[in-house]
Amino acid sequence: MRIAFIVDPLDQLKAYKDSSVAMMRAAERHGHEAWALQVDSLAWSQEGGVRGQALRVHTRPDDHDWYRETGRESLALKDFDAVVMRKDPPFDVEYVTATWLLERAEAEGARIFNKPRALRDHSEKFATAEFPQFTVPALVTRDSHALQAFIDAQRDVVMKPLDGMGGSSIFRVHRNEPNRNVIIEVLTQLGQRTVMAQRFIPEISHGDKRILLINGKPVPYALARIPKAGETRGNLAVGGTGVAQELSPRDRQIAESLGPVLAARGLFLVGLDVIGDWLTEINVTSPTCMVEIQQQTGFDVAGAFITALEHACGS
Template sequence: MSKYKIGFLLDEKDLPDHPDKELSSSFLILQECLLRNHEVYIFPIENLFLNNNIPKALAYQVKHNYFEFTKKPFNIDLNDLDIILIRQNPPINTNYIFSTHILNYVDQSKTIVINSPSGIRKCNEKLYIYNFPKLAPEGITTSNIDLIQNFLNEHNEIIVKPLDNYAGNGIFYLKKGDKNLNSILEETTNNEKTLILAQKYLNKAKYGDKRLILLGGEPVASIIRLPCKDDFRANMCKGGHLEKSEITDKDREICKTISKNLLKDGLFFVGLDIIDDKLIEINVTSPGFFIRKINPMFNIRLEKKIVDYMERLLVDCFISLGG
């Protein structure tokens, strides 16, 4: 087996000194890399830097397991790595965008970056679905409160959500005649200065949404997220829980429709959120794989499938370069 140098751009909660690190999918993917004797380097977003045109990071090398790593970060050239996984969560703020610009300086003939920095900038997780209008619920993206109110009058029930956040943060359910309507829209649009997405509410949302996990455009696992009785959001951090789900023919049809675009944009690790066969979001920044929940449900090791895929990408890249 070839030994690769693998870099992880990690969210703060995934770093070795965070108490919840073992709960994350990134932790399990990283551990699987270590089991295969790959060289693993980790660095948070603030440790990225650009030296003229050379992308670098102050990185920690992880040894043997996630609890053994160099105590002080050291300077590495990102072009010396074989593959880099971006596992930094939103919000997609200025710092996040600038980090993708630094990663664009990585030599793509030497190093694979998953997901593509350019692809992440192109694929707003809330708006990318409208590249496939037949698969998406009706929606309007605007900061204009009158337009949103007109949209609500047309559909009676809507969801409003920010374009730069994740995990259900900042999302509201609105119903025609809601006395809090104006105050909520003033808050979410920052008094009509910030664009938001308003979507038609799908009645089957009360039965949860499906997270479909894609590797290289192909579905590999599926799970249902169910909301708790006191919230319409099914996100785990909002009290939702998970149930086993199967990959249906309709799921495969959706994947077939969108996979060409995803791969063209360098989006290899993707989480689709689906309600009633409609695409709600396409998660590409650091999609949650729910590995600790999925593995026992399906008697699999999803982290193994993920690292298998990474290694196949590296082999294919090496062959295409004439190695």
């Protein structure tokens, strides 16, 4: 198979922990060709359809010098057996434009994972509202009075923008927080930006668990991202420590309930975030933690992804 990975610039990827790099390495282990594209090279024309500047990548085990470029050419996305969309947020107008281009490529015969329409229609934070049986009380609004009332009612909440990633701009706000007015003003940009507030979950001290779904089926291990001292965010990007562990019965209940629903929409790779017994986010743009899970458990998550991709493509 020829597999195209739409990723951020290769020299910016941290191979020692990057799931996209792990996927490329796994693709080559399975005997496939790995190609890399960037969204800024995607273009459509009536004559050529959707094309991109594609780099043939040969991966290496050295994380400091992890690839060699062995070819570069403009190729139609339909000429690949699979196209894996792994561009990191921000989910801005350029990201949306990329999904339009990818959807046009689908119409031309390309197989895109995750499906571009599903990516565009899915809010990673607000999507939890569809599954209230697995969530704590939450509010999505830009209205400061509503947010103030929610904080008063729940007493201890977490607030975050809907388009953030990696733990950025997440605030824990107690009922007696002296700066709560300022926090609301900053997060909502004085009422111009919609945010999410969720009741604080104390079990964050035991980790924010990342559960990976591959074509609707859960990986048997989660990565619990445990906050460093003085933090309430477990994200690895802000200093959290990842500890792999088997799924709990509740983890498996959540994963097995959501998996078929999300897979039916074309969300082939999903990262569920679960704190304690509660679902907090449903990540679909570029879910991570494959490398850490494999290093600690021996379970080859990236290899399982490539195997599932082979089956999906009939290879």
